[in-house]
Amino acid sequence: MCPCLATSFVPLAIQLLLFTAACFLAFFLFLCCLCVLVVFFEGGGVWLLWLGVMAGGKEEKDARIEAIASSIRVVPNFPKPGIMFQDITTLLLNPKAFRNVVELFVNRYIDKGITVVAGVEARGFIFAAPIALAIGAKFIPLRKPRKLPGEVISEKYDLEYGTDCLEMHVGAVQPEDRALVVDDLIATGGTLCAAMNLLERAGAEVVECACVIELPELKWSPVDSDQQAMMDYL
DSSP states (O other), X not given: OOHHHHHHHHHHHHHHHHHHHHHHHHHHHHHHHHHHHHHHHHHXXXXXXXXXHHHHOHHXXXXXXXXXXXXXXXXXXXXXXTOEEEETHHHHTOHHHHHHHHHHHHHHHTTTTOOEEEEETXXXXXXXXXXXXXXXXXXXXEBOTTOOSSOEEXXXXXXXXXXXXXXXXXXXXXXXOEEEEEEEEESSSHHHHHHHHHHHHXXXXXXXXXXXXXXXXXXXXXXXXXXXXXXXXX
């Protein structure tokens, strides 16, 4: 072999080897960063759907979320001027989208040892009941005042104008229960925080809260950092 060819070939081979090694290293570091993100968010009790999409198949999950979002009708100026009302009745008219909502939450909670699914009056009942059936947990309705016939435990919470209250039957929750709170929408977070306080006062451990819709423009404010970490939404 010509000496000049030999001297030019060796550096080229080394460069290719170094380039390949650098590519593998970069890919490895990317995977490590992704794992750190998943551990961080999952460990904090916040399930962000885009992480689930990356882990579970992008095309299928994206299609389900898109179908759910497109099935929810926005009604302007209801129930008063300036309110953009998120109407889930159109979602309920679409059996496939409704099933997808339930399945997404069931997949999330099936192996988390949930023994109680608490639905917040009134639209939370619609999603909480089928989730409870699917994961083998009992369903508890959290109702407005004077709706439950038996002895109740109550929790008041503040609204933008005035106060409201949630009630639950005494004895519905046991101290060893692990609870999931379900509602259709999170706005300011006051109702969910009241639901969590109510269940915890009865001795249950609140694992997470789950909502179909979030209104980030309202900048909901949990009572404390632990409650913030438990909020989960599609």
